[in-house]
Amino acid sequence: MIVVLVTEALVFVLVVAGILAERPRALMLTAVAGAAALAVPAAVPRVRATLARAFDEHRVVALVGGAVGALALPFALRGSPYWTFVATLALLYVTIGQGLNLQIGTAGLINLAGAAFAGIGGYTVGLLTVSAAWPPWLAVMVAPLVAVAVGTVLFVPILKTRGHYLALVTIAFVFIFNVLMNNFEFTGGPQGIKNIPTLTLFGHRFTTAPRLLGVALPAHANFYCACLLVATVTTIITRRLHDSWLGLALNTLRDDEIAARCCGISITRAKITAFCVGNFFIGLGGALYAVMVGFVSPPDFDFGYSLVMLSVIIIGGVDSIPGVVLGACLLVPLPERFRFLHEYRLLLYGLVIVLMLLYRPAGLWPAGVRRYR
């Protein structure tokens, strides 16, 4: 149990130091420590095995520790509203990633329109709150359902076609979505929808800086907590689905559709379920983004973002629930940290994905064997 707690504390310190370190000496120290922390378990199987066993035996402690760390993060980052925002964005990508992973990783459905479904979530919130004066909470809850509805209409007809046709249809959809949002007046055209109201909880507006446990936190901490909750629930739900009959059915039809059909699995039902549940979470991510940032516009949801969502899954680990969390937590903050590389960001994204696929296709945290807990 000590092992688990010490490891988690170490990770926490490294993450915070990595984010906040400014002076060259501190930066170097953190970089070296971070590299060592990654390299040692990767290179020394004994260490990896010990860690794996410890975390396996004390799962509850590990999860509680992780929760404490996640809740403590905004306190550690209270000096930087910017980084609190980035951390919240990472949590949004966890939510979106779990949904997309259910489709791509678990079910093998190639959905390249993640950005469009997130956009549907975001735009629905914008339209409902600004044009129809709906309360933001309600809009955020309804928006994912709209994403699901659109996805169903789009998808049911092409269920029978081969994988790359689905890919093409989803790509076409992203482009169409972008053009439509750009050209319809009611969606605000290229300007998008502005002044989306923020969430309020018991009278506390999420744009007001909160005071928790006597500490003043930046305003973004409100959304951090909300998104942390959503990301956690999303991860729990997708994890339970993955370890259930549905997850098994999806894996089977992903790996061998003919065998799945001859086992009595209804391919149509399973695929629709995966697609709809996935789109719900993707739309939810987009919806939360809308209330958090306060406006949505077409460039926020273009094809490039579909690729970013995709890279979260590939780098983290296809069909791997913890992998998605890792992928989002790495891929969102790292480019921000290496600001001087900002220009090269997408180039590096692309290179890393290609290299991962060539040399480590299972991802950084590969999916383990299903355990039916």
Added chain:
Amino acid sequence: MPPLELLLQQALNGLMLGVMYALIAVGFTLFFGVLDVIHFSHGDIYMLGAFAGLTALAAATAAGVGSGVVALAFAFLASILVTGLIGVAAERLCVKPLARASPLMTLLATLSLGLVIREAVLIFYPRGADPKPFPRLLPQGGFEIGGVAVRYENLVILAIGLAAMIAVDLVITRTRMGAAIRAVAQDAEAAQMMGVDLDRTVDATFFIGSGLAAVAGILSGLYYSEIHFIMGITGGVIGFSAAAIGGLGNVYGAILGGLVFGLLQTMAAAFIPRGSEFRDVVAFGVVMLFLIVRPRGILGARTVERV
């Protein structure tokens, strides 16, 4: 019902665009035939071809041969060569190693490779983010036949495009390498047992496909008088859609699909209110519907999976 002259006018435009799309589509369909992969970075190869052509023209200008047929010919040859080689390199590094893995892997890898190519041009080409003007090398002006205005540049583009397609058709149907490509497309294992060198055949296929895309890139530059580093995204999606409509794996289908797409786009832009903004929507919408109703394409063969 719009007047006949207008229809023919737009049809001519559509055909010309369609020829450019067909050149990209043929690449997609060839790659699918030999390796059973969708090479998503092919659109960015098309963009590379355009930039390579631009660079070649700049070099020609610097050497004092800036205009006319010589410069153009040089640009085409240089671009085809360079782009073809880059296409082969991409295939060897990134496509072939993953061709055995699941289609998802190849798709993601080629998508990412396209991103890398795109960003490389953005970053490393001087002021890559701006659209680059392309020299006006085509004869200006035109003539009229029965109320239809025919521009010389349309004809030249059509002619060059058709020439390229005929050249490829000759290679595929009349040369040994072409026979090898067709053999591998039908059954790679059997072809190998007949003595076909799989690696060289795949290399040749990628060279040809990328070379065609280079031609399309330069034609696009000549027509629009500018090129932009993001032209490969739409170009690639259109090329893939065209190949899919025509039937993946069938070269004539790809040509047909390209022409259909070009006509669709032009007709939509001309005859639907606010058409020019929505022309991509219409075209992609039709593609989506097509894939839903007849996924194997117009000329595609029904594939039966071995059980």
Added chain:
Amino acid sequence: MSLLETRGLTVRFEGLVALADVDVAVGEGETVGVIGPNGSGKTTLFNALTGLYRPAGGDIVFRGTSVAGVEPHLIARLGMARTFQSSRLCLQLSVFDNVLAGMIAARRTGVLEAVVWRDRARAEMREALARATHLLGLFNPDLPARGWERVGRLPQIDRRRVEICRALAAAPALLLLDEPSAGMSPEETRELMKDLQIVRDERPGLSIVIIEHDMFVIEGVSARVIALNYGRKIAEGSFAAVVAHPLVREAYLGQERTHA
């Protein structure tokens, strides 16, 4: 009434006739062997029975219901299970995962129980894992211990067993085995025959149709043999009668030349 009956079953592939006018009947508890040279339509027959191919003509009646043209997963749920010539297991999934796949169709808990009312889902899973353990253990007592390993790491004979367990897990009334001894050495084939006996002992009422090239296996397990050639049934009867049949001999050995 037979468990399975085909009448005039015909399957065509764009001009090529793969099965022509085939009449087959399988009774309850019967084991029927299917033999024939390569390309005679044996696997096509299985694919038509399981719904992967739509018949061009004729009918298939399974448990009193006509299933020609019905979706494969519905036919499977009626009680037909099969194995494949090139064993179609999900190699990256665990042994248990693969066997449990056969039980998905009969599951009683769904998404809601998986996410919210987990006790019911967990109970059903425990029961499923117990059944899988039992099935695997019948064939090889070491298999259940390797249940959490990826199937791809097992030797071929154990993989065949996992595939048979997956088929049995569905509690079928009819089991179709497509060349289970393909690629096996003689010792492995003997093991396979013991496995088939285990299947019969475990499920006495189960009807089995087995395609095989290995005549020892066919002779050892079949009560009745059907021979196919060029998509047509050319002989039917006991093993001895079928192998002596002139058309069957011709199919395998060619026509006898009359000495001039």
